[in-house]
Amino acid sequence: MERAKNSYGLKVHPMRDQLYAELHSRPFQVLMSPARVSYVAVLSSPEEKSQDFEHFCGLYQINGETPPKEDGVCIEVDLGYLRIRREKHVEFISYTFIRLATNADDDPFKDNAFNFLPDNWLSGLPGTVIAAFHIAVEDARNQIDPDLSIAKGLFENMRLIGSRPQHGDAQVWTSFQVHSDGCGRFLIYNKNMSDSQLGRMVQRIVEIETYRLMALLSLGLARQYSAQLAKMDDKLAEATGRLSESKEKLDESALLRELIDMAAWVEAARARTTFRFSATMAYQELVMTRLSELKEDEVSGHLTMTEFMGRRLEPAVRTCKTTGEHLENLSRRIDRVSDMMRTRVEMSIEVQNQDVLASMDRRSEIQLAMQHTVEGLSVAAISYYSVGLIKFLIEAVYDKGIKFDKSLVVGITVPLVIGGVWFATRQIHKRFLRLAEEKANSK
Structure with missing residues (x-):
């Protein structure tokens, strides 16, 4: 609701109306006795829920009524001879069909509300049925307690579960089993309940049976x-x-x-x-x-x-x-x-x-020893070639007329060359070690 649409000019949350409506989305029914209630719950996928709404609208068309334009959480329609309530849940869709009984039937489950639906409408429901049962509501406000043998006969002699809800204002019988018509059965004798109380109790029984089956899935x-x-x-x-x-x-x-x-x-x-x-x-x-x-x-x-x-x-x-x-x-x-x-x-x-690191250490030691050996051989080789070059220089000077002892000069040159090459090699080695240490320290 906008600020201009309320008497006090209040700024209202846009979901407030939805929150109010949620509490009233599935109101309790008002149910008179005697009545015949039939119920079915169908497990549906999102696609089947859409198909189910179209199938539901077909009931309106058959009865000459205008179908709803949009699907809803709870839709109720009164066709006169039948009241229908459709509820959409997270996992299933449920239908409750209510017919007010005018005559006392020998078998209240035989003349149930399903019989008043169009042929093949139930079988055309999309999805799979998880719950289907009938509730026969009898008016016993001016009668003595019903005969237990009669109640047992209505349940095909199955073992019964019975109680007096609302501290004795009603009597409920069921077997929690599927009977010969493929549906469950509940028999309610209304002893002292108003129409609103009866509707609330029937709704609770419907939810108990439905949620029981859903829990057991x-x-x-x-x-x-x-x-x-x-x-x-x-x-x-x-x-x-x-x-x-x-x-x-x-x-x-x-x-x-x-x-x-x-x-x-x-x-x-x-x-x-x-x-x-x-x-x-x-x-x-x-x-x-x-x-x-x-x-x-x-x-x-x-x-x-x-x-x-x-x-x-x-x-x-x-x-x-x-x-x-x-x-x-x-x-x-x-x-x-x-x-x-x-x-x-x-x-x-x-x-x-x-192990790999230890092996690498051993290989490093071997490589270091080999390196020292190679360095020694390198000093010898470089010195040898250096002395050879110096010898060419000495002969060139001697050929120009400068007289001296060539052998003595060459002999004196050899240790000097070897010493110089060794010293230069050590300096180069130290320089590379220093560069490596500086790089390691910088990290």
């Missing part, structure tokens, strides 16, 4: 990787044993490649499971929060939904959590072994470098 991954992690543990232990107990020369390159392969496998497994395991923790927390909001009391010695979830859901979630932690621990252990392996390789290289 990672259980297959956890079981798959648990068996592989046990083998990887043995492989790492064997590699560590070879590293610590090897008395002979170890093929360090081969072992390092083996550790790299193990690390690559673990990182790939973490990439495939981290999001799913994190989502499991989040969904499980939501399930337990919604269960606590139900404020259940026990019914006739049956397990409540909270007790059932604590007994069945939490162990599965712990399995996923343990597998994720196992992957993290294995990754750290491989890193530690790899560090030890690299340290060993570095130490081996250092020893080799020391």
Whole structure:
């Protein structure tokens, strides 16, 4: 909202309206009893979510209604004979179909809200269904408690979980199983709840069942990787044993490649499971929060939904959590072994470098001795050629008529030339050493 569009001239954050709207994006339903509620949640990719919106708009066209122009987080439409609520979540899209019941049915799950949808509309939903169930809401405010045998018959004689939510204002029965029509079932008897309270309770039950299934999506991954992690543990232990107990020369390159392969496998497994395991923790927390909001009391010695979830859901979630932690621990252990392996390789290289330096020192000593020898031979050679040149000079002077003893002069020249050449060579050698020291000191 701009400064000019509010009464006080305040400068309002551009996202303020969105933040307010977020709290009201999925309002609780107001539900009268008796009613028939059918629900489906579909796992969808971003492309499938776009296709799903087009598929949803088809319902408007079939019923002669104007479809929404843009997709939204929550869209509700009342077609008169059916109320539809579409919600878009991070991983899935859910549909809630509500039909108010006018007659008491012998089987409230047979005449469900799905029956009022166009033919093949449900089967045309893009994506894969993760949850599909019916909720039959019966008005029992002026009746005695329903017969348990009747409730059990509606669930095809499966074992029931039942409770009295909101401290006895309602009675809820379910089996948390898929029935012969491919859907789950919940039976609610409204004992003393208003329409708003009933709508909130039904919404919580819908979220409990949906988030329960979403939380369990990672259980297959956890079981798959648990068996592989046990083998990887043995492989790492064997590699560590070879590293610590090897008395002979170890093929360090081969072992390092083996550790790299193990690390690559673990990182790939973490990439495939981290999001799913994190989502499991989040969904499980939501399930337990919604269960606590139900404020259940026990019914006739049956397990409540909270007790059932604590007994069945939490162990599965712990399995996923343990597998994720196992992957993290294995990754750290491989890193530690790899560090030890690299340290060993570095130490081996250092020893080799020391041997190379020692060998270079020995070669330098030999080269120095050879250099001194060569210097001596060089002095002799240079002196020999120098004396030869001086001899030519002496003969040239003698031929010009200057008389002297040529042999004596040549003999006197030899030690002088040798001494001069030796002195010049030493000076050159000292000069190069001085230049080398100055260069080293400058660094």
